[in-house]
Amino acid sequence: MSEASSTGAALEEPRPHRRVDADLAPPTARSGLLGVFQNRYLLRLLVRREISARYSGSFLGLLWSYINPLSQFLIYYFILGKLLDRGTENFAVHVFSALIVVHFFIETFNAGTRSIVRNKSLVRKMALPREMFPVASMLVSLYHVAPQVVILFVVCLFYGWVPDPMVPVALALALGIIMLLATALALLFSVANVYFRDFASVVSILTNFVRFGVPMIYPYAVVEERFGSFAQYYMLNPLAEAVLLVQRAFWVGTTQDPSATAATELPDHLFTRGLAMVGVSLVVLVIAQLVFTRLENKIPERLN
Amino acid sequence: MSYPADTSIVVDQATKSFTLRYHRTFKQVTVAMLKGHQVSDTFQAVDDVSFTVEQGESVGLMGLNGSGKSTLLKMINGVMKPDSGRVLTRGRIAGLIATGAGFHPQLTGRENVYLNAAVLGMTERETARKFDDIVEFADIGRHLDSPVGNYSSGQFARLGFAVAVHVDSDIFLADEVLAVGDKPFKKKCLERMQEIRDSGRTLLYVSHAASSVRKMCDRVIVLESGKVGYDGEVGPGIKYLKYDAGTDEEEQDEELGADI
Numbered sequence A: 001m002s003e004a005s006s007t008g009a010a011l012e013e014p015r016p017h018r019r020v021d022a023d024l025a026p027p028t029a030r031s032g033l034l035g036v037f038q039n040r041y042l043l044r045l046l047v048r049r050e051i052s053a054r055y056s057g058s059f060l061g062l063l064w065s066y067i068n069p070l071s072q073f074l075i076y077y078f079i080l081g082k083l084l085d086r087g088t089e090n091f092a093v094h095v096f097s098a099l100i101v102v103h104f105f106i107e108t109f110n111a112g113t114r115s116i117v118r119n120k121s122l123v124r125k126m127a128l129p130r131e132m133f134p135v136a137s138m139l140v141s142l143y144h145v146a147p148q149v150v151i152l153f154v155v156c157l158f159y160g161w162v163p164d165p166m167v168p169v170a171l172a173l174a175l176g177i178i179m180l181l182a183t184a185l186a187l188l189f190s191v192a193n194v195y196f197r198d199f200a201s202v203v204s205i206l207t208n209f210v211r212f213g214v215p216m217i218y219p220y221a222v223v224e225e226r227f228g229s230f231a232q233y234y235m236l237n238p239l240a241e242a243v244l245l246v247q248r249a250f251w252v253g254t255t256q257d258p259s260a261t262a263a264t265e266l267p268d269h270l271f272t273r274g275l276a277m278v279g280v281s282l283v284v285l286v287i288a289q290l291v292f293t294r295l296e297n298k299i300p301e302r303l304n
Numbered sequence B: 001m002s003y004p005a006d007t008s009i010v011v012d013q014a015t016k017s018f019t020l021r022y023h024r025t026f027k028q029v030t031v032a033m034l035k036g037h038q039v040s041d042t043f044q045a046v047d048d049v050s051f052t053v054e055q056g057e058s059v060g061l062m063g064l065n066g067s068g069k070s071t072l073l074k075m076i077n078g079v080m081k082p083d084s085g086r087v088l089t090r091g092r093i094a095g096l097i098a099t100g101a102g103f104h105p106q107l108t109g110r111e112n113v114y115l116n117a118a119v120l121g122m123t124e125r126e127t128a129r130k131f132d133d134i135v136e137f138a139d140i141g142r143h144l145d146s147p148v149g150n151y152s153s154g155q156f157a158r159l160g161f162a163v164a165v166h167v168d169s170d171i172f173l174a175d176e177v178l179a180v181g182d183k184p185f186k187k188k189c190l191e192r193m194q195e196i197r198d199s200g201r202t203l204l205y206v207s208h209a210a211s212s213v214r215k216m217c218d219r220v221i222v223l224e225s226g227k228v229g230y231d232g233e234v235g236p237g238i239k240y241l242k243y244d245a246g247t248d249e250e251e252q253d254e255e256l257g258a259d260i
């Protein structure tokens, strides 16, 4: 009750004049990704509540985000490394590095695609930039990347890995590519999903293929060996680039002779390509935003 | 075209049409098309509506169900854009549309208060400062920490209204908010809306209750199938609607339990 409560029954008195400084403007003015970052407090609320919802009612809580990836790593270690003895050195680390990227991408893509429909009760009645929801999905997935990187870091130390200055660069490039690209796809498919809920199912199927389009369960060297010069088309996939960057950051350093591994197992100009892929992903994001803006007008009326 | 400095809301030839889809699935659509039936149809829910509201004016928006009142409010609060024409507003907008707030059913009342307040432009500190007031006003007791999906429609409306009135807005929208509240709460809300009005904020009030519109508003706009049927003084506006045909209107409101 912050206003003066003395005005209660002042029916016949002239009302106080309220001067409003704002301009006369369309009520929908701030939107788009820029609008999202202008309202960081709201974004933070959405992200925080998604994160806490995930472990609400659980005793170990956030610890699960460490236990999960660790158990996955151990499975790979025993099944792939010990049982099926694949040719690649430290194959479990190879797979796990790739998995971090793949998971981040898939989670963002899937959750982002459903995000607007899932928040329809807000979208139908409140004026807020609707890009907020796919972006929040991406940030929630990003939040869960951190414990996985920590696990990978510790595991690699056990393997006698010594971090070099390019590790953070490679990691940042890889995460940057996925953040931009997955947000772009989440934007496109979240609005498509409002029109036809079939898109969420399409996305689940699409993401099944992602695991096989990147050098995760097979080494990149195999691609070069089998496809020869076609390997350059393989490398047009930004996800493959991101996976190789993370493998460069972690897995390569755990092998006996890192420089030899890098020479045979990684494509040339890895970092330059990485930078180029960040640029490509940025372009895709801009296009996605333009499409989103065209389609979003009908979102509130199509949600029911 | 320019408007005077005390213009609060401009609705300028705004039109919003909706598509009615008679069939949803692929199978239904194909069957209907093969039989030569119509698959969809568009209609104007808001049809070439124009009016301006001055800062501090209190306008009652009336009309039968489906006449386009909620759609018009959605364009004013920025959820929807008009297909043609334009809508301009000045300052912060708060309020409730179509009886409820934009609450997330899986979140608790507490979380929703923060979320809703953030959407309405309140900062974390501002919300924290007003939180106790909001909760006191809503008066939903122990249910504050259970998901709002479990709330009764009255509790839902209480909490939504409580947040909305605590936003320091320049324009307040109230769309049949009081239809689901109980009597003491209706009374409290009406008093609160009078305070809002008397503090010089613009009020747009949708109600079917002639008596409360008479009490609250100094102008009435009547929508008829999306068009403005009447715009002017309150008394003739209510007459225009023929709500008070026959019995005395106060008595009728009382009978219907709709003194809102």
Ligand SMILES: Nc1ncnc2c1ncn2[C@@H]1O[C@H](COP(=O)(O)OP(=O)(O)O)[C@@H](O)[C@H]1O
Pocket: A300, A301, A302, B018, B019, B020, B045, B063, B064, B065, B066, B067, B068, B069, B070, B071, B072
């Ligand atoms: N999303 C939508 N899709 C199709 N028709 C809609 C949609 N929303 C509202 N309508 C229709 O538009 C008309 C006006 O609705 P509304 O503005 O809610 O009316 P009121 O609030 O005056 O009762 C109604 O006929 C309603 O069925």
Ligand SMILES: [Mg+2]
Pocket: B069, B070, B071, B098, B175, B176
């Ligand atoms: Mg309505």
